[in-house]
Amino acid sequence: MSVTTVSQRRPWAALLDISFWADWASVVGLAGLVILFGLATPVFLSGANIQALLVAAAILVVVSVGQTFVIATSGIDLTLAATITLGAVCLGAATAHGFGTLAACALAVVVATAIGFINGVLITAGRIPDFVVTLGTLSAVTGIGLILSSGEPVMVSSVFLLRLASGAIGIVGYPVLVAAVVVGVAHVTLYHTRFGVHLLATGGQAESARSMGIRTARIKVAAYTISGLCAGIASILLVARIGSADPTINTTLLLNSVAAVVLGGVSLFGGRGSILGPVFGALMLTALVNGLTLLGVSAFYQPLAVGIIVVLAALVMRYQQ
């Protein structure tokens, strides 16, 4: 990374370089929000609130990691939130039909992963733009969820899921642990495997990657499949958190996952990736909502604030090198 080479020579010089701020926008933004909210309302920095904030961020973190893999190939997965909903519906239906919780969770993950795989195949084999395919499957997958459930939410009462949602090791909640494992595996995959390099090459210049013998279609399918897998994990966390599988739940996960990825310094044109960046982006968006809530700001202002932050971040990103 260019930042490290600069900072090796003159540590302070990096701070004058605007590309430093662009690369670390999500970290700087998160730190800024923490200081701002910490001063405005001391409750924000209480152990209990930070714990709650991290648990609340876990789902978005997992989804953003999935979105990162797709965006790094210069694609976009618009189906993500619908896939999570369908995974949740499958989980609920399986439980209602007497399946064990683990089998139901496995079903949710398999269905979500399959949707990601299908997206990838449609895009590469059908040679249809990512945006169009995932926009189509967004609608189709939402429809399947409604058909399967007849539009009715299903209560899911499971000791396992209850523990998953509320349990903790020490002060770290289980959802946070799940997210941390996903982040760890994703980081190693992106930065320490051949697949990771090939993924970035595919997103950066598919033509060049192909002429070096990289099978870019396979890489792309794999990226969407990973995105589906993350959606499956997120669907379990979501059902555990709200205690039911609701086919009509309208989450902000899709747009917030894209926002987190953009805040994290991942180029929407592909080829440039980071896992920790989007994770900090997701934490930042969650902290923003959490802090505004603590300050008693109406929930109606939250989307506005998220939107402003994302556009500001995009402006700073222009100075990335």
Add this chain to the structure above:
Amino acid sequence: MNPAPADAILTCEHVNKHFGGVHALRDVSLWARRGEITAIIGDNGAGKSTLIRCLVGVVIPETGTATFDGRPVRFANPDDARRAGIETVHQNLALVDELTVAQNLFLNREMVRHIGPLTLLNRRGMYHEARHLLSRLSINVPSVHQRVRRLSGGQRQAIAICRAVGVGARLVVMDEPTAALGLQETANVEALIRRLRDEGVSVVLISHNFDQVLRLSDQVWAMRAGRVVGTVRAAETTGNELVALITGAGLTRKESVA
């Protein structure tokens, strides 16, 4: 005809290729000597690039035979040619701008290490090898950690050539390596190509630039309208003679085959 010398690293004979109704290569035969720089010149559409693409397996000719290093070969795709020891530096260089110099040098040939069941990149090893390779060929880049996007045209060309040599190619095929470069950068790339020859790597070079061909190459082949129309030693010819060869004006030398 010009029978291939005993020390030819690459030969091809009677290569024909049509694209639809266009006879792109007409009974082309040519050879390149081991450890030499062989240039192929010709006007636009003369068939130079098509010939190169046939030689490295990108295009499959209808007829013709080829040998590499004394053995008959038939490349079905570029990977076959690569495995045999022929690397191609395409005009677009096939670099990925967002990746670092080292990542580009090892693209799809990454060094790995095994840790338990995991196969992870040996990043330190690749950075070390990359530095070694660049200094061996005296290629100047600020850092192997630098993104290729920030390099100049000449540096990018050098990286692409370096990558071809780095995997142990014995023949490097280059398509117009200096077409988009300024004077100084052209000189640098030409010096690099000479260093390859000094290291025993054979080079086949497509060029429009007669001065460059005379400066750089050992053997020159001229093509016109899909045919090989002559071959000369670069040391024994002049720019005017090369122009005469590729335009077909006044074929007098006995090397010329019409």
